[in-house]
Amino acid sequence: MLFSIIVLLDAIRLSFQIVYSCNLKATCGCSSNPVSMNRIVGGDNASEATWGWAVSIAINNSMLCTGSILSSSWIITAAHCVEDYSASEFTVYAGSTFLWSGTQNRSVSLIVAHSNYDPITYSNDIALLRLSSPLMKDDSNVSPICLPSVHSSVLTSSEFPTSGTTVIAIGWGRLSEYGQVAKYLQQVTLTTVDYRSYTCNSLISDQKVQLCAGVPGGGKDTCQGDSGGPLMMFTSSKQWVLIGITSFGQGCARPSYAGVYTRVAAFEKWIDANTNGSYGSVLFSHAESAKSSIDYLLFFILLILHASLDA
Numbered sequence: 342m343l344f345s346i347i348v349l350l351d352a353i354r355l356s357f358q359i360v361y362s363c364n365l366k367a368t369c370g371c372s373s374n375p376v377s378m379n380r381i382v383g384g385d386n387a388s389e390a391t392w393g394w395a396v397s398i399a400i401n402n403s404m405l406c407t408g409s410i411l412s413s414s415w416i417i418t419a420a421h422c423v424e425d426y427s428a429s430e431f432t433v434y435a436g437s438t439f440l441w442s443g444t445q446n447r448s449v450s451l452i453v454a455h456s457n458y459d460p461i462t463y464s465n466d467i468a469l470l471r472l473s474s475p476l477m478k479d480d481s482n483v484s485p486i487c488l489p490s491v492h493s494s495v496l497t498s499s500e501f502p503t504s505g506t507t508v509i510a511i512g513w514g515r516l517s518e519y520g521q522v523a524k525y526l527q528q529v530t531l532t533t534v535d536y537r538s539y540t541c542n543s544l545i546s547d548q549k550v551q552l553c554a555g556v557p558g559g560g561k562d563t564c565q566g567d568s569g570g571p572l573m574m575f576t577s578s579k580q581w582v583l584i585g586i587t588s589f590g591q592g593c594a595r596p597s598y599a600g601v602y603t604r605v606a607a608f609e610k611w612i613d614a615n616t617n618g619s620y621g622s623v624l625f626s627h628a629e630s631a632k633s634s635i636d637y638l639l640f641f642i643l644l645i646l647h648a649s650l651d652a
Contacts, residue, residue, distance in 0.1 A: 359530075363579045369621025370487035370580030376528070378509070384529035384561055387438050387511060393484030395526055397440050397513050398422065398470075398569065399432045405522060407512040407570030409583055410435060410485045412619040413475035416449075417612070418569030419586050419603065420458035420468040428452050433472060436482035438526040440513045444482045447472040453615050455608070462546035466588040466603045468569075469615055486571060487582045490622040491606040500552065501606050501625065502574055502584055504535035508554055509573050510587065510600075514566030518593040522566045529561050531572075531600075533584075540599040544591060552585055552604045559596030563587045572602045582623050 359378045363371035372393035378385075387395075394410040398418065408418035416433055423431075428449045436444030451471040458465045476483055491501050502508075511528045515521065534541045534553040541553035554572060555562060563570065572585030585602030592598065612620065 361575050361579075361581075363575075363581065367487075367578070367580050367621075369485045370576075370582055370623065372484050373481045376509070378528065378530055384516075384527050387526040387528045389438055390482050392438075392511050392526065392528070392571075393436070393482060394486035395438075395511055395571070396443070397434045397526075399434070399441050400426055401430045405440075405513060405566040406568050407514070407566070407587065408433065408470065409571045410476065410483065411469075411488070411612070411616065412485055412621075413478060414472050415616050415619055416470040416472065417583070417586065417605075418468050418470060419588055420454040420466045421460065421463065421588070422569045423452045423454050423468045423470070424458075424460060426452075428470075431470060433470065435476060436480055440522065440524050440526075444480055445476050447474060447476065449473060455611065459546075463588050463601065464547045464550055465608075466551075467586055467605075467608055467611075469612070485621060486573070487580050488609060488612065488620050488622045489582050489584055489606045490609060490624045492625075495625065496549070496606060500533075500536065500548070501604070502533055504533050504538075506533045506574055506584075507531075508533055508584065509575075509581075510554070510563050510567065510570065510585075511573075512563055512567030512570035512587060514568070514570075514587075515564040515593065518564065518595075520564075529563075531555055531561065534599045538599070540597060541601075544589075544598065544601050548604075550604050550607045551588070552602050553599035554585065554602060555599035559594050559598075562590060562594035562600050564590075564593035576623055576625075578623060580623055 361376040373390040398406040406422035408416040431449035434443035450473045453469040455465040531554040536548035545551040570587045590600040
């Protein structure tokens with residue numbers, strides 16, 4: 342009997358795969374191809390045309406950040422990526438999973454960094470880049486991501502998204518703390534962490550504008566070069582929504598520290614004012630947040646099974 346259970350669990354580990362098929366009729370948060378996450382917890386290469394909003398950003402021909410397409414003219418990224426640089430030093434590469442390559446490349450005409458960005462605490466770590474010319478919308482490799490539209494009462498009374506929400510982070514950053522940057526876009530499954538958790542509360546200064554994400558025991562995380570990239574959740578409307586912007590961490594994938602992200606929902610009004618409403622959004626309620634926690638419970642059960650098999 343025990344042998345049969347072990348064989349069954351091993352089969353689950355080897356075959357387990359999550360496929361996210363989005364709503365192709367949606368105006369945001371959906372790429373040409375479905376997303377396939379090959380393991381319960383594991384970073385791997387992203388397939389072509391699965392994250393159509395992901396852009397690699399070259400700064401002064403040497404520095405790397407990641408960003409997301411909000412619309413044909415606007416990119417969202419981290420404020421620490423743009424600090425002390427001028428618009429002329431940026432090149433944005435869209436439409437490819439290969440680093441600093443794209444079906445469309447653009448220079449930047451304007452940088453809008455949040456005026457209250459704090460380079461010490463990384464609070465308000467958010468910035469917008471206006472492209473020198475709009476991206477072509479007929480490119481099947483390029484699509485905008487959705488922003489969350491969350492009622493102020495939700496943001497005031499609780500975290501959004503709720504802790505334990507399954508999320509995906511992507512970027513071209515280092516593959517390990519002292520490793521090389523990725524040549525191909527990487528994707529990893531994480532979960533949001535309660536701001537009171539010991540892996541988070543020593544890192545953030547303001548839980549209203551910052552959130553944490555990671556996996557139990559570390560080992561999976563964003564890293565240098567992923568800065569500015571998206572932290573995303575998949576909604577009941579079958580759309581990807583930008584809930585976080587990669588900000589900073591204590592090293593990379595260390596067991597005692599989660600990664601820190603800018604809480605995008607707190608900045609909807611700021612984004613709206615600076616882009617003149619040039620983005621798509623998804624409305625959220627308390628019910629949607631609760632559903633995310635249920636999804637996490639299922640994810641966590643599978644994670645325990647995975648860990649027990651590897652022990």
